[in-house]
Amino acid sequence: MPTDIWGVGWYVFALFPGVAFIFAREGHQPAIKRSALRETAAVVFISATCAAVLAIPVAIMAACWKEFRDTLVGLLRGDSSWIRDNLPLAIAISIIFLGLITGLGFFLGSRWAHEHGLKRLWQSDIPRDTSAWSVLFTAAREDQAVDVAVTLKSGAWISGVLYAFDNDPDPHPGRTITLTHPSMRSAGADDAIELEGTDYVLIEAGDIELLQASYRQVDANVSPPG
Secondary structure, X not given: OOOOHHHHHHHHHOOHHHHHHHHHHOOOOOOOOOOHHHHHHHHHHHHHHHHHHHHHHHHHHHHHOHHHHHHHHHHHOOOOHHHHHOHHHHHHHHHHHHHHHHHHHHHHOOHHHHHHHHHHHHOOOOOOOXXXXXXXXXXXXXXXXXXXXXEEOOOOEEEEEXXXXXXXXXXXXXXXXXXXXXXXXXXXXXOOEEOOOOOEEEEEHHHXXXXXXXXXXXXXXXXXXX
16 A cells, blocks of 8 residues: 555556546446445456556566666665656656556447457346346347337326437336337326327336337338437
């Protein structure tokens, strides 16, 4: 653990790659709730991995350049005389190094990195960060619309075309689903009526008794709603 203000600063900034990774990944993947210990471990692991990747060219440079190697060995042994003698350069190098490893962390968390290999690390027989809604609603092709019918606990019935849904993998009752072009049948009524003047309806998971979905082919020249 760091014992001085500079060490504390380095310790804090060195965790930026892990934070950047999580921030980038949550932009295209659902954020599952984890314990504070697991979140911290993920941040530390990603940060250490990014630092190790950038340490490889530093190690190669040290192996080929004796003066650089001697300076680096001195720094690792606690000799900070080079930093004191070259403070502006040391600060610039630190900022560049931290910027590079933070950028690497953000890149590893990006959609491109996920779709080009990293997703294999998260794949398993048991989905760890995918909700049942995500599996159901994302199975439709790009040329298909998802028609949804929902029976509420009150006995009412609502149908419409899927517009958006909360893909939180945690099945809490506050998750919502948004339908467009809605129709509704009140509890005890025989016929459903279109909700004129209503473009969207928002339904919470806690109010749903039964949810049904079907995929419908749409005009290739018209994008399906949502």
